[in-house]
Amino acid sequence: MSNVAIRVEDLGKRYRIGALAQRNDTLRDQLVDFGGRLVRRLARRADPSEQAASTLWALRHVSFEVERGQVLGVIGRNGAGKSTLLKILSRITDPTEGTVTIRGRVGSLLEVGTGFHPELTGRENIYLNGAILGMKRSEIDRKFDEIVAFSEVEQFIDTPVKRYSSGMYLRLAFAVAAHLEPEILVVDEVLAVGDAEFQKKCLGKMGDVAQQGRTVLFVSHNMSAILRLTQETIVLDKGRLVMRAASPEAVDYYLSAGHARAGERLWEADEIPAEAAPFQPIALRLRDRRGAVVDTVRSVEPFTVEVEYRLTAPVTGLRVGVYLYTGRGEPVFTSFDTDEPAMFERHTDRPAGHYLSRCVVPADLLNQGRYTLGVNASSYHIRRYFEDDQALDFNVDPAGAPGMHWAENRQGVVRPRLDWQIERLA
Amino acid sequence: MSRNPVSKDEADTIVLRPARGWAGLRLRDLWKYRELIYFLTWRDIKVRYKQALLGVAWAVLQPILTMVIFSVILGYLLNVPTDNGVPYPVFSFVALLPWQLFASALQRTSASLVGNANLLTKVYFPRLVIPVSAVGAGLVDFAISFLVLIGLMLFYKIQPTWNILWLPLLVLLALLTAIAVGLWLSALNVQYRDVQHMVPFVIQAWFYASPVVYSSSIIPSAKWQLVYALNPMAGVIQGFRWALLGTQAPDASLAVSSAVVLVLLVSGLFFFKRMERTFADIV
Numbered sequence: 001m002s003n004v005a006i007r008v009e010d011l012g013k014r015y016r017i018g019a020l021a022q023r024n025d026t027l028r029d030q031l032v033d034f035g036g037r038l039v040r041r042l043a044r045r046a047d048p049s050e051q052a053a054s055t056l057w058a059l060r061h062v063s064f065e066v067e068r069g070q071v072l073g074v075i076g077r078n079g080a081g082k083s084t085l086l087k088i089l090s091r092i093t094d095p096t097e098g099t100v101t102i103r104g105r106v107g108s109l110l111e112v113g114t115g116f117h118p119e120l121t122g123r124e125n126i127y128l129n130g131a132i133l134g135m136k137r138s139e140i141d142r143k144f145d146e147i148v149a150f151s152e153v154e155q156f157i158d159t160p161v162k163r164y165s166s167g168m169y170l171r172l173a174f175a176v177a178a179h180l181e182p183e184i185l186v187v188d189e190v191l192a193v194g195d196a197e198f199q200k201k202c203l204g205k206m207g208d209v210a211q212q213g214r215t216v217l218f219v220s221h222n223m224s225a226i227l228r229l230t231q232e233t234i235v236l237d238k239g240r241l242v243m244r245a246a247s248p249e250a251v252d253y254y255l256s257a258g259h260a261r262a263g264e265r266l267w268e269a270d271e272i273p274a275e276a277a278p279f280q281p282i283a284l285r286l287r288d289r290r291g292a293v294v295d296t297v298r299s300v301e302p303f304t305v306e307v308e309y310r311l312t313a314p315v316t317g318l319r320v321g322v323y324l325y326t327g328r329g330e331p332v333f334t335s336f337d338t339d340e341p342a343m344f345e346r347h348t349d350r351p352a353g354h355y356l357s358r359c360v361v362p363a364d365l366l367n368q369g370r371y372t373l374g375v376n377a378s379s380y381h382i383r384r385y386f387e388d389d390q391a392l393d394f395n396v397d398p399a400g401a402p403g404m405h406w407a408e409n410r411q412g413v414v415r416p417r418l419d420w421q422i423e424r425l426a
Numbered sequence: 427m428s429r430n431p432v433s434k435d436e437a438d439t440i441v442l443r444p445a446r447g448w449a450g451l452r453l454r455d456l457w458k459y460r461e462l463i464y465f466l467t468w469r470d471i472k473v474r475y476k477q478a479l480l481g482v483a484w485a486v487l488q489p490i491l492t493m494v495i496f497s498v499i500l501g502y503l504l505n506v507p508t509d510n511g512v513p514y515p516v517f518s519f520v521a522l523l524p525w526q527l528f529a530s531a532l533q534r535t536s537a538s539l540v541g542n543a544n545l546l547t548k549v550y551f552p553r554l555v556i557p558v559s560a561v562g563a564g565l566v567d568f569a570i571s572f573l574v575l576i577g578l579m580l581f582y583k584i585q586p587t588w589n590i591l592w593l594p595l596l597v598l599l600a601l602l603t604a605i606a607v608g609l610w611l612s613a614l615n616v617q618y619r620d621v622q623h624m625v626p627f628v629i630q631a632w633f634y635a636s637p638v639v640y641s642s643s644i645i646p647s648a649k650w651q652l653v654y655a656l657n658p659m660a661g662v663i664q665g666f667r668w669a670l671l672g673t674q675a676p677d678a679s680l681a682v683s684s685a686v687v688l689v690l691l692v693s694g695l696f697f698f699k700r701m702e703r704t705f706a707d708i709v
Contacts, residue, residue, distance in 0.1 A: 015707065088442065091550035093706045100442040114548040117469055119476045124469075131465035132549055183438075 004103065005184055005215040006066040006089065011098035013059040013084050058084040059239045062098070071216040073226040073233030073247055075254050077390055079271075080236040082219045083188065086110060089217065090186050104215065107134065107182025113173030118162035122153055122172055125161055129176045143179045150205075151175035178205045184215045203228065223251050224328040255327060255370065255393075263287075263295040265392040272386070278313035278352070279377045279385035284322075284392050286373070296395040299366055299415055306358035307337075307375055311350055317379040318350050320357045323389055327370030332413055335359065336376075367415035368398035445703050451695050455552040462551055466559035470534075471566050485567040486574055489526055493519045500639050509641045509673035513582050519575055520670050521638040521663045527568045528600045528659055529629050534560040535608025536625050539616050543709045553702040554695075557612045561601050568597070579670070589669040596665040603658040603687050609694030613701040616709050637663050643674070655679030658687045 059081040066072050076082050087093045088100060090108030115132040116125050126147055130140040140147075148154055151172040153164070161169055187206065206229055210216050220226050226233060226247055233250035235243040243253055265284045272280060287304040288294045297303040307320050321336030337357040338344035374389035398404060402417050456463075475482060493515055500506045501514025508517040538560035539546065539553070546553070579586065615621035636659040645654045655661050655676075661683025664676035 087547075087706065091440075091442065092547060094445050094703045095442060096444055098443070102440045102442070104438055106440070108550070110548050115542075115545050117473060119473050120469065124472065128465050128469050131462045132545060132551070134462075134549075134551070137461050 003068050004065050004101075005068045005070070006103075006217070007101040008065070008089075009063050009099050009101075011059060011062045011085075011088065011100060012057060012096050013081075013088060013093070014096040015056050015058055016054060057239050059088075059095075059236075062236075062239075062241045064234055064241060064244060066215055066217065068104075068215055069213040070232065071210045071218060071230045073230035073250070074217060074219040074236065075223075075226060075233055075250065076236035079238075081239040082236055083110075084239075085236070086186055086188050086217070086219060102184065104183030106184045106186060107180045108186040108188075109177050109180075110186075110188045112170065112177050116161060116169070116173060119160055121160055122148075122151075122157040122164070125172070126176055129173065130180075133177060133180055134182075135180060147175045147179050150178065174202055174205075178202070182214070184217070185209060186217045188219045220329070223255065224330075227251060263293040263392075263394065276377075276386040278311050278315060279318075280310040280312060281375060281377070281386055281388075282308040282310060284308075284373060284375050286392065286394050295393070296397050298400065299368060299396050299398045300363050300400040300417075302360050302363045304358055304360050305373065306356055307377075308354075308356050309377065310354050311352045314349060314351045315379065315385075316349050317382060318347075318377065318385075319344075319380065320355075320377045321375075322359075323374035323376065325372040325374065325389070326413055327372060327393070329372075330413070332366075332371070334376075364401070364417040365414055366396045367410055367412055368396050368401070369413075370395055451699055452552070453554075453695075456554050456558065459551050459555050462555050463559040463562075466555065467562035470560065470563035474563060475566070482570065485570045489519065489522045489571045490574060492522055496639050506640055507644075509643060509667060510671070512584070512667075512671050512673070516575075516578055516582050516584060516671065517641075517667070518639055519578055520666050521636075523568060523571050523575060524596065524600045524662050524666050525633065525636060525638050525659065526571070527564050527597065528604050528662070529633070530564040530567065531561045531601055531604035532608055532611075532629060533625060534563065535604055536611035536615055537622060538608070539612045539705060540619070540622070540709065546709050547706050553705060554609075554698065557605065557608050557698075560608070561605055565597075575670075584671060586670045587668075587672045589672075589675075592665065592669050596662050596669065599658065599665075599684065599687060600662045602691060603662070606687055606690035606694045609691075609698045613698045613705075616701070616705050632657070632659065636660055641673075642676075642679075648678075651679060652682055655682035656686055658683040658690075 062081070062085065074082050074085065084093075086108065087110070088095050089102070090106060090110065092108075092110075113129065115129055117128065120128065126144065127137070127140055131137070148157055151168075151174075153168050153172050156164065156168065161172070164172070203225055206216070206218070210229060216229075218226070218230055230247045233245065233247040234241055235245075235250050235254050243250055245253070263286045267281045267283070283306075285293050285306045285308070286295065286297065287306065288297055289301045289303065291304075294303075305322055307322065309320065311318075319336040319338045321334065321339075323334050324332040326332060337359070338347055371394055372390050373392040373394070375386065375391050376384070376389075377386045378384040398410075398415065401415050403410060496518045497515045501508075501518070506514070508514055535557045538556045542556050545551075545556070611621050611625060635657050642651070642654065642660060642664050645651050655678070661676055661680040664674075665680055667673045668675050
């Protein structure tokens with residue numbers, strides 16, 4: 001009993017979709033809307049189903065316990081409720097129902113660099129960010145040198161961070177966060193950014209934290225990080241806790257059952273956030289060389305990725321594209337339909353209508369294994385309409401690929417067919 | 427990592443459950459997070475004066491230029507009477523100091539929550555920290571303008587009275603007024619962005635309702651004086667003139683003003699507390 005650090009009982013969080021879909025941002029909207037709501041409210045009394053339809057349970061009936069010193073992984077698709085869970089645990093938002101009992105000071109790391117100000121120097125930002133994250137001034141003084149050393153930006157510590165490269169900025173931000181010493185640490189996906197080497201360093205630091213016997217709740221899309229850092233993992237799906245198991249088992253479950261969609265991802269109206277308008281995703285599909293929708297493609301054949309969507313209004317500067325990740329969440333490439341300047345010029349203004357953007361991924365590119373496709377529709381530097389970075393999973397089959405006559409696993413994400421020459425020099 | 431700096435000897439157990447109805451104010455939390463208030467205020471000041479020369483110059487120029495305009499148009503051309511025949515430039519400048527302190531504090535406070543949305547959605551701390559720390563930054567401008575005032579008083583050979591010792595309290599009253607109104611406006615602004623369009627207008631109207639460019643003695647009877655004092659800034663500005671220029675004491679009006687501020691502040695705190703739990707969801 002006393003060994004439980006976090007107890008979550010029947011936790012639920014409800015969002016009003018109305019509040020998202022048609023946010024009454026101004027008084028005028030609210031006044032205009034008032035009459036309509038009055039009528040609807042009367043109608044709603046007669047029809048209780050309407051109220052249910054206008055709200056969304058981001059999290060419901062979730063119960064679990066975390067023991068002191070345990071490192072628990074949390075995985076789930078986008079919209080499964082992971083972020084909501086973390087926000088409740090870190091007291092950013094209140095639950096709608098249920099209770100959470102937390103024994104110990106909580107530190108939550110939902111985003112590194114929260115509150116960094118570009119005009120301030122690295123030194124100033126360490127103090128500011130530390131205070132925002134809940135450190136005492138004396139504590140920051142004490143750890144200052146250590147933080148600077150970890151961040152590797154000693155030379156630039158008195159330079160405004162707006163002059164930092166994104167890598168330096170990130171390292172400094174993580175360094176501050178990594179030097180907090182809460183008893184319970186809640187971490188969200190901060191490792192998805194930064195170069196490979198820095199990711200490694202962050203993972204190492206997380207591992208240290210776990211070794212010191214502190215309780216950690218770790219949310220990530222990076223399955224290898226989950227496997228490395230956690231012994232046990234919970235899987236969330238549509239706001240419910242669907243599994244709690246040893247991490248390898250949970251990861252397996254998540255990668256297979258949670259994602260079984262044969263070569264096609266369709267979006268239902270209620271899955272599209274209101275902010276996406278006027279972009280309306282319809283489908284993401286994978287087609288083999290013969291045009292059949294498949295969930296396994298051959299490494300040695302080209303395949304087609306297509307995004308079908310509707311624009312309910314004309315959009316300027318739109319780019320629709322895909323992300324490719326390995327099954328463990330490491331990025332492989334990002335590509336947009338208007339990456340070619342000529343294409344961008346021709347399609348700068350896209351009128352409303354029904355569209356298909358498609359591309360061919362060349363043969364002899366991907367190594368065998370499991371991959372995930374994501375979708376993004378945005379106008380550069382203006383707005384991101386829609387994003388789902390785990391829209392579709394597929395397999396790459398290596399049959400016929402170079403080197404297949406040796407029964408060994410080839411390392412690496414790509415499996416190119418390279419033009420080797422062998423010359424006898426003597 | 428919003429580490430909750432509850433010291434170890436206190437109960438470390440937190441129970442999170444749906445909040446209903448009016449919440450307690452928990453002002454003690456604010457004290458625990460005093461260092462954060464300090465750092466956020468420090469950030470605002472630092473950023474404001476980062477382009478050093480220009481920043482400080484504006485702090486001096488703005489009230490001086492305003493004073494010059496008022497002096498020419500109202501003091502010289504329209505001949506607006508002052509109290510005890512104090513020269514119009516000093517008369518208006520003494521009032522401009524607390525007024526600008528108040529107006530800038532109110533402006534910053536009401537925009538503070540929306541301006542710090544990234545903090546609201548990422549880290550936990552008592553939300554009151556944000557509007558409270560938005561108030562302090564104006565004090566630096568105030569201090570700089572005050573030096574100008576001293577120069578002005580030397581120039582006109584005006585001796586301040588011993589009542590100058592009351593100034594800190596009057597400054598506090600001006601800041602509390604800004605916080606009190608700012609609590610209402612900042613919380614409303616999270617939901618209705620209209621508020622940010624409304625604020626400049628409110629400040630302008632409030633300016634004319636305060637005795638900055640005219641003397642409060644133009645208000646006819648003592649009874650109306652009290653009604654006039656419902657505007658806390660009327661009491662503050664009268665107080666400033668009394669303390670620095672030795673004009674008539676604002677006793678009764680100051681009492682009324684303080685009472686109004688208290689009511690606004692307490693109601694503002696409760697309203698803010700009631701609204702704060704949805705900030706992260708709707709901001």
